[in-house]
Amino acid sequence: MRVLVLGSGAKDHAIAWWFSQSRLIDGLYVAPGNVGTKTIAVNLAIDPSDPEQVYEACQTYGIDFVFVGTEAPLFTGVIDFLNERGIDTFGAPNRALKLEGDRNFARMFSDRHNIPTSSHVLFDDEEKLSEYLKRHEGERFVVKSNAIAPSRIMVDSSDYSTLMDFSRGLLATGPIILEEHLNGLPITITLFLDNKGYLMLPTSSDYMKVEEGGLPTGGMGSICPVPLQKDLSQALVDSIIEPVLFGLKAEKMAYKGVLTISVIITKNGPILVDYHVRFNDPAAQAFVPLINTDIVDILDAMKHDTLSSLNLEVSNQSAVALVVASEGYPEKPIIGKKLESMPAPLLYNSFEGAPRYFFGGVQEYEGKLVTTGGRCVTVVGVGYNIMNANKNAYKGVKLVNFEGAWYRQDIGNRFFEN
Incomplete structure (x- = not known):
């Protein structure tokens, strides 16, 4: 092939x-x-x-x-x-794209199939939004574009001026979604789909801000797998995964491909936040090194509608993915910075046991590696548990050096700190 x-x-x-x-x-x-x-x-x-x-x-x-x-x-x-x-x-084919490309549709889809999701209101008028926020003064909301947009294009705040100022820019291009803020653990569920079932990949937890409580980004890190209790894992299947797949078939949107579901684990159980008809970044970088099953075998099972009977071979280790970003990211990343040389076996990911280096905003010009975007390199440490993987990731990131490079210092910490 x-x-x-x-x-x-x-x-x-x-x-x-x-x-x-x-x-x-x-x-x-x-x-x-x-x-x-x-x-x-x-x-x-x-x-x-x-x-x-x-x-x-x-x-x-x-x-x-x-x-x-x-x-x-x-x-x-x-x-x-x-x-x-x-x-x-x-x-995903065209018929399924509105699940990601139209957030209001996705929320109504969830409501139709009794899938727990955050309460939301759609606005296309600045005055009506202002009136609503004044009636709910002091409440915390998340503002997102209703259309597909980078995940950093949102704001999470209880301040009226912050919410209005951000919304004005989005309203100039289309409707917005105003959602309730949810407290809890974010997790990412990745599913391979066929006509008869699905295959669930290891669950991850992504870090989507520049720092704890900071600006939203396209993702600064991820851990995989997430240690979930058995009853919670079953709740994800019963209240989210199975109803979503039923809904896709019922509304003639079912397809063969990948579906990623963003969920918040709250004190009241799992709440669905967003659908993506593709892999998520940096979740993919975290789970890929842990999967031992040949990807072509997975795709062959998908072709023949036998995904649900495929035995996915997954390492018993853990992974911590750490994103190295450019100075100024996510607002105005400074690009064009030269990366210092890395040992070739690491650059090629050919050294067994070493961290994996997955490149994003980096290209080669005249034999030199130069940054071309905001998120430049994802360093993935693998270890016998999250703490060990964390140590390997932060040890490996020291080899990624360019002017203005930065990364979060706490990826994975909440899973092993008291």
Whole structure:
């Protein structure tokens, strides 16, 4: 099998690395890729969101299968375009995209199928929003765009001026969602779906702010797996996973691909926050190194609707993913900074037992590694428990050096500190 992975972030590097471990592929390509994917695959200089360019690349390089794990190509119709032309794909088709692309629809979908979710109100008018906030003075809310947007495009506050100032910018482009603030443990559930069932990957917990209580970001770290009690794990299946899958079938949105569900574990049980019809970053970087099952075997089971009977082989170790970001991220990241040299075996993720390095906003220019975005490198430490994995991640991150580099100092701490 010859595989093309679409994307250029750390998540896409992790997925490509997973494919590179397969015994069942004989060609691996990434479009457009980055400096990390270059070490394990052939990078293609095409626009992954342009269906015609992707299809032409498939013809040129004899691609059998296209894997779309990132959002942009999904929302430009790449999946349907390729399927109509006989190219096998992994990713959500157009009919399922509104689950992520329209938050109000997603909330109503949850309500229709009795899935616990945060209370919310949709606004497209600044005056009505202002009146509502004044009536609920002092209450804490989360403001998000109703349409698909980077997860950092939100604010969580009880201050009227903060909420209004942020909302004005979003309202200029479309409606917003005002949600209640939820206290609890955030977890990320990742499911492979087929027509008859699902396969659940190890559950993670993501850190989505620059610091505790700070600005929201696209994600600064993740731990995997999350230590959950048996009754809580069953509650996730009974109150969220099974009703979601039933709803997808009932509303003719079921598909073969991945579904990621963001949940908050509150004192009243699990509450669904968001749906994503793709992998999440940095959750993917955390769980990929722990999975021993060949990804092609998983995709073959998906093709034949046997996912629910597949035995997923997962390491008994833990992973801590730590994101190294550029100065100024998430508001105005400063790019163009040179990375200091790293030992080649680490750069290529070929040293067994060492942390994994998945590259995002980094490219190679004239033989030098240079930052090109806000989140540059995800360092994943693996160990016999979360504390040990944490130590390995923070030891490994010392080898990622560029001017202005920073990262959170507390990833994983809440799971082993008293």
